[in-house]
Amino acid sequence: MGINTLAFLLFFVFGITVFYLLPQRLKWPFLLLLSLSYISFKDIRGIVFIVLSSLSVFLGGRLFEKRNEPKDASFRKKILILTMIFNLGVLFFVKYVKPIYGAFSGKTPPELDKIPFFDSIIIPLGISYYTLQILSYLLDVYWGRQKAETNYGKLLLFTCYFPQMIQGPISRYGALSAEFFKEHRFKLHNLKFGLQLMLWGFFKKMVIADKVGPYVQRIFFSHKEPYGLTVVLGLIFYGIQLYCDFSGGIDVIRGVSECFDVKLAENFRQPYFSRSLGEFWRRWHITLGSWMKDYVFYPLSLSRPMAKFKKSLKKKVSRVTVNRIQIAICDIVVFLLVGYWHGAESIYWAWGLYNGIILAISALLTDVYAGWRKKLGVDPKRKLWDNLFIARTLVIVTVGWIFDCSKTALGSLNLLKNAFIISKTSFEPIVLNLVDWVEIAELIIFCAILFKVSRMKERGVVVREKIEALPFAVQVIIWVGMIQLVACFGRSSGEVGFMYANF
């Protein structure tokens, strides 16, 4: 049941109605029931995975609190490792065994589906997201940052809260439990703001992403290989599609949750306005980035092998350089893991390596860059330089999308090579058949609306509150207009799934 389907909307209306009719003490158990029903719509077996995973971290957490003496350190560590192996093992098994076997055997996904063993493997809804969530809980309890939950039902709700099962965001127990278990009273304001956020998400998803999608498909996945400006245009289209699809989906999810008076973490903060690649990844898929920072980057930086390595380096280079090498290594590891989290296919590894290496080089050359800036008289506060940095980041990010536009890493590199053969540019995949420049013009207008709103948000304007302050008649015109905009221009045919739901 996709979140843009009528089925989901009916499910949501039913959920909201019952939720606010129930007494306070029954609200969170109802949310749990609602979430489990949502999962069972896809595949009831998914519940077994969720129950087992959440139970393992629940028991792990309880043990950490019971055995909290210094003499228990080794025992606690063993429990931590076992629980992590169990959860990551399940994730690895359901998500990666098939593609890895496929890569070694040369079999295509449809061929693999015919093998009885692979045929029986199901990928539980949201496993990539909830596995990271429960591991963060486990590690937080282990490190003493979080008190262990004593009620298993509450932890189960944290694991399977239905709006975030499709594509995140990846929440932390401390923040989300405070939202779940607070007093929920019906406030029209919450419902209104939630619905408005959903509408904005639908605009991004249905009006922009789903309209750009067919062009991307035709450019990169039709029979003809693209060259020159066709590749460039395809990459720009893909960047727009991915952003609108993913952030639009997250807006819908956050809007749904807001209607239940549960605020979810922000996952995007106008990433295309970033001045550097590092900043971009702090604004894009924020919750995954911060998870990686807290549970991979810092632990790795502070680990014993890293300390040993740094010690050995200190004899040869300065302390500052050692720290930068450490950051560079951790960046590469983090991005390889992020790539791996997306999937086992070579394109994800290559994508991770691309981003990791650029960030590593940036870290290592910090002084060189500073020198150049000084020589060139670059003042980052000046608008011209600011825009140049944004443009540079856009180029780096857009080139990086090439790994999503092919089925293999080698294919991506081939595409990159094709991009330089300008003479073979052909716009046939774009203008052929039913689609024409009128649709492109529409897209430009809608992207301009998106840009304008993003720019306002970037300047700290809360758009919904600004509209709320307008006279009622104007508000009606704006919101009815927005609903009609999605109705008239949103993709009309069938349900188009969300790209990040595949991860």
Place this chain on the structure above:
Amino acid sequence: MQTFKRIAIFLLALITVTYAFEFMIAQPSTLKILIKEAEREEVNTVILGESHAETGLNPYALGKGITVKGQKCEAVSLAHRILPVVDQYYLLKRVTDNNPNIKQVFFEIDPTYWQGKSMYYPGKDASAFPFCSIPDKMDYFKNILIKQNYNSAFFNYYIDKTSLFYVPQNIICKLDPDYIEGNEKAIKKIYKTNGVSFNYKYVGKGYRQGVKRSGKKRLPKGFKAGAVNGQTLNGFDRIADLCRKRDINLVCFISAIPVERIRDKDENYSAIHNYFDELCKSKGVDFYDFNYIKTEYLKRSTDYKDFTDCDGHLMANFSKKQTAAFIKAYNSKNYSDMFYKNYNDAVSAVKGVKLK
């Protein structure tokens, strides 16, 4: 009170604008009129399919060459461009509920509609939902609407590059007494509102005749049997079951398409033929593939003069020939003799064709 008043005003504004937009943007319905035609007592044959069927089989000519249970064939084409197969089931159910004399269905298969995700086109007069009985509406809601994006389910209109251009004609057409009363002559006026009149002429009984070429290009679709849409297949199963239960003779066919398309390896036409041949056999249904017909029964050529476009909508003259070949196959004791058995024979038989 103030809050409820505001909510009511908002909803009222939304509903009013929605209805106004639907009236202005959604295409006037030819289906509404054709259903009325098909439910006439004397009609005993219905043609189903999408645009290829609309232009491919002439109901008037069928009446001269075919008998249905000893009666002259009186056919109406309910075929409609971009009408999903599952919607065709609901249409057939509706007309056979109201007209038990229907004992023959000619179902045209356009493989393009069988691939990938199921499609739904709001505002394009391509849904059977408005014409279903209450129980069928519930069934339609459960099987189709609920899986659509909420947008398609609530708003029966959509703006594409041509829809705004047709708004004045839509309004004029919908206010026309012929349209309101559901008279067949309104279809000619409807054709002016949906762009069909540029290349086609409405003849009657749901049949449109290709009169002018448009020369649109078309990318090969590359048929894969494994990618057949489940909902479409289910629609076909339901049509076959309904026909069996109601003692209706079902005949399936594929209308001829340009030979160049058949020849294009990327189309994978051999897989198309084999798939539908097997499917029809499994249902015990006759199947005529006019892309495999022997040249002595239907002479095909390598140029596109027989078609209005590369997609394969027939010009009037070729449609007449195809209908004649259809009648011959229908009346033949062993129709399979009229068709080639394999892809290579079917393609190489056409004069001037070299296999790629």
